[in-house]
Amino acid sequence: MEGALLTIIVPVYNTVEYLERCVHSITAQTYKNLEILLIDDGSTDGSGELCDKLAKEDERIRVFHKENGGVSSARNVGLKEAKGEYYGFVDSDDYIEPEMYERLYAIIKKLGIMMAQVGRDEIDEEGNPLPDVCELVEYELGITRKELFRDLLMHKGDASFCTKLTARSMFDDLEFPDGKLNEDFRVLTEMLVDITFKGVAVIPYLGYHVFYRANSNSRRSDKNDFSQVYGDSVDHADVALDATEDCCWDLIDVAFRFCVCQRLQYLLHIPIPQMNKQKEQYCAIVKWMRQNWWRSMRNTYLTKKEKLYHTLFAIAPKGIRQIHAFIRRK
Numbered sequence: 001m002e003g004a005l006l007t008i009i010v011p012v013y014n015t016v017e018y019l020e021r022c023v024h025s026i027t028a029q030t031y032k033n034l035e036i037l038l039i040d041d042g043s044t045d046g047s048g049e050l051c052d053k054l055a056k057e058d059e060r061i062r063v064f065h066k067e068n069g070g071v072s073s074a075r076n077v078g079l080k081e082a083k084g085e086y087y088g089f090v091d092s093d094d095y096i097e098p099e100m101y102e103r104l105y106a107i108i109k110k111l112g113i114m115m116a117q118v119g120r121d122e123i124d125e126e127g128n129p130l131p132d133v134c135e136l137v138e139y140e141l142g143i144t145r146k147e148l149f150r151d152l153l154m155h156k157g158d159a160s161f162c163t164k165l166t167a168r169s170m171f172d173d174l175e176f177p178d179g180k181l182n183e184d185f186r187v188l189t190e191m192l193v194d195i196t197f198k199g200v201a202v203i204p205y206l207g208y209h210v211f212y213r214a215n216s217n218s219r220r221s222d223k224n225d226f227s228q229v230y231g232d233s234v235d236h237a238d239v240a241l242d243a244t245e246d247c248c249w250d251l252i253d254v255a256f257r258f259c260v261c262q263r264l265q266y267l268l269h270i271p272i273p274q275m276n277k278q279k280e281q282y283c284a285i286v287k288w289m290r291q292n293w294w295r296s297m298r299n300t301y302l303t304k305k306e307k308l309y310h311t312l313f314a315i316a317p318k319g320i321r322q323i324h325a326f327i328r329r330k
Contacts, residue, residue: 003105006034006165007084010092011074012051013041018093018211019050025095027058031102036061037078038092042068047092072176072183079175085168089161093211100207104165107201111142114167115200117158118207130212134158137204144199149192150251152185153240153258154301159185163208170197181229186236193243230266231281237262256292257301260310263289267313272325275318289314 008026012019026036038061040048048065055061064077075089086105090096104116119136123129134157143151151157161184170191176183191197237259244255263285275282289310296302296310312320 002033003031003109004033004085005083006031006086006088006101006105007078007082007168008034008036008088008090008101009039009075009078009082010037010090011039011041011071011078012043012047012092013068013071013074014043014045014047015092016043016045016047016050018095019047020054022090022092022095023054023061025098026090027060028098029096029101030099031105034060034101035082035084037081038063039074039077040065041070041074042066070179072178072180075176075183076178079171082168086165087161087168087171088165090208091162091210094162095209095211097205097207097209100205101165103203103205103207107140107203108165108167111201113142113198113201114170115164115197117164117200117202118205119203120158120160120163120208120210121206122210122212124212134163136206137202139204141202142199143202145192145195145197146248146251148200149189149240149244149248150254152188153251153254155258155261159188161188162210164200170194180235181232182236185233186239189236189240189243193247195247230262230269233262234259234266234281234285253299254301256295257299257306260289260292260296260299260302261306264306264309264313267317267321268309268324272318272321275321286313286317289317 010022010026015022023036023038026034036058038051038054040051040063051063051065055063062081064081066074066077079087086108088101088104100118104118107116108114120134121129143157148157152159174187174190177186180186237255241252241255241259244251266285267289270279270282277283293310293314297307302310
């Protein structure tokens with residue numbers, strides 16, 4: 001008997017070299033009841049035309065063309081057009097193993113849950129493996145809502161929706177935040193507020209392959225993007241702290257630790273010339289660090305090193321960064 005329809009949403013932006021490999025890895029899935037939504041986000045390299053060509057090869061593919069608006073806006077188009085009972089997401093320069101969705105759907109049905117997750121790895125443009133971002137589990141693992149929330153706040157686990165299959169109902173009234181980076185963490189955090197969310201099953205299967213391109217739309221590392229990357233992470237951390245206050249009081253100290261760490265990352269990476277009174281978010285972060293210094297010192301989840309950095313940045317953030325930059329150059 002054929003299982004539920006799964007909707008696989010693929011935002012596409014200027015990945016013409018890799019798109020065919022990505023889409024073929026989805027059409028080759030052993031689980032056949034799929035609809036594949038290719039969302040062309042204003043590509044200028046021929047990716048949009050390639051989407052149309054691929055759609056002619058497989059009737060399960062539907063293509064949508066839109067003006068460029070970023071990964072979140074493209075995913076949101078997919079959410080509005082999706083017809084499946086479960087949603088999966090694949091980035092258009094990545095690719096997946098043939099049994100990925102069959103295995104994810106099987107464990108979801110077996111356990112009666114709303115989300116399941118596989119393992120992932122990363123490879124660079126030369127095909128070299130990168131350090132593991134998420135350790136592959138050795139056996140099937142069930143993680144409760146609170147355990148998952150705690151893992152994410154402790155910088156463990158995997159927040160990416162690309163490694164997951166998620167019930168449609170979990171996206172009710174939810175969208176990916178337009179113009180934000182690290183958007184998966186934000187949306188997953190909002191899901192974790194829902195007490196009907198039973199948790200996630202993690203299976204020992206390396207199913208998702210991240211193809212790391214330095215100039216990827218979602219993986220940029222140039223200095224101009226540092227402020228947004230780390231600034232958005234600070235905003236998401238505050239959302240997570242608010243969420244713990246709503247539903248998980250026993251995780252508030254863990255969430256506060258997360259807020260401190262995300263701000264430390266911001267202050268360690270923002271370009272020094274941007275550390276000035278004209279940078280509104282920078283000023284707000286420094287003010288927060290000063291106002292919450294004593295709370296940080298009493299937090300048992302922060303390390304001595306993190307508390308030291310908090311103290312130094314609360315006193316003289318720009319001066320500490322200049323010293324830090326000088327030491328790194330030596």
